[in-house]
Amino acid sequence: METCEARMIKYILFVFNLIFAISGIALIVAGAVVLSDVGEYNHFMEGRILAPPVVLIIAGAIVFIVAFLGCFGAIRESYYLLMAFAVCLLVIFIIELAVGIAAAVYKSDFEVVLRDTLKDSMENYYGSKTDRLAWDNLQVKLECCGVEGPNDWPDKQRPFSCCHKTERRDAKPPEGFHCVQAEPGDDILYSVGCFEKLQMKADSGAKTLIGVGIGIAFVEVIGIILACWLATAIKTRDSKK
Incomplete structure (x- = not known):
């Protein structure tokens, strides 16, 4: 029972x-x-x-x-x-x-590994298609630029994906496409780092x-x-x- x-x-x-x-x-x-x-x-x-x-x-x-x-x-x-x-x-x-x-x-x-990985990948941006695509995807989707900020990129080699305004300049490799100012003092870069x-x-x-x-x-x-x-x-x- x-x-x-x-x-x-x-x-x-x-x-x-x-x-x-x-x-x-x-x-x-x-x-x-x-x-x-x-x-x-x-x-x-x-x-x-x-x-x-x-x-x-x-x-x-x-x-x-x-x-x-x-x-x-x-x-x-x-x-x-x-x-x-x-x-x-x-x-x-x-x-x-x-x-x-x-x-x-x-x-x-x-945090340590992520920062180091981002820095190593950034150095290969113009030498590796995989790194370039990964960085462009990262910067566009997260609206960020560089590891800690846009100053991580050399001025003449800053990717176009760092720009939030559609100004573009064509240049020969290794410069590729980089952000330029439409007007003096115009802020066209994402200010926050991707890290x-x-x-x-x-x-x-x-x-x-x-x-x-x-x-x-x-x-x-x-x-x-x-x-x-x-x-x-x-x-x-x-x-x-």
């Missing part, structure tokens, strides 16, 4: 797993949004910087699958399935915690992932408690038969 406690926990756990499945989708969406936003500038990003959103997308997929294991275990009232569900939640929780710690540890390293803009974008993505991760982690802890509670109630009931 099913106890009132076991019945109540079973229904609560079943509803919880529906919510948990939705949270898995939320993890996938959040990771994908951040990856598409920051990953567009992967030419300047290290692989380990792009790793957190990728890990969260994978974790979200696993969460979605594990949610069905919890539903099945609750319906079947299986002690072993429920304990397996609790262990899976614990593993996912540990992975998310590790990703969060790694992101915090590498934050200072990220600052990229850092702001990375920080924004990190806050999104941290917020979603904390919310999901809280849900996972509740799931572990409910699964263990129901498993214990089932085991106690079966032992009295």
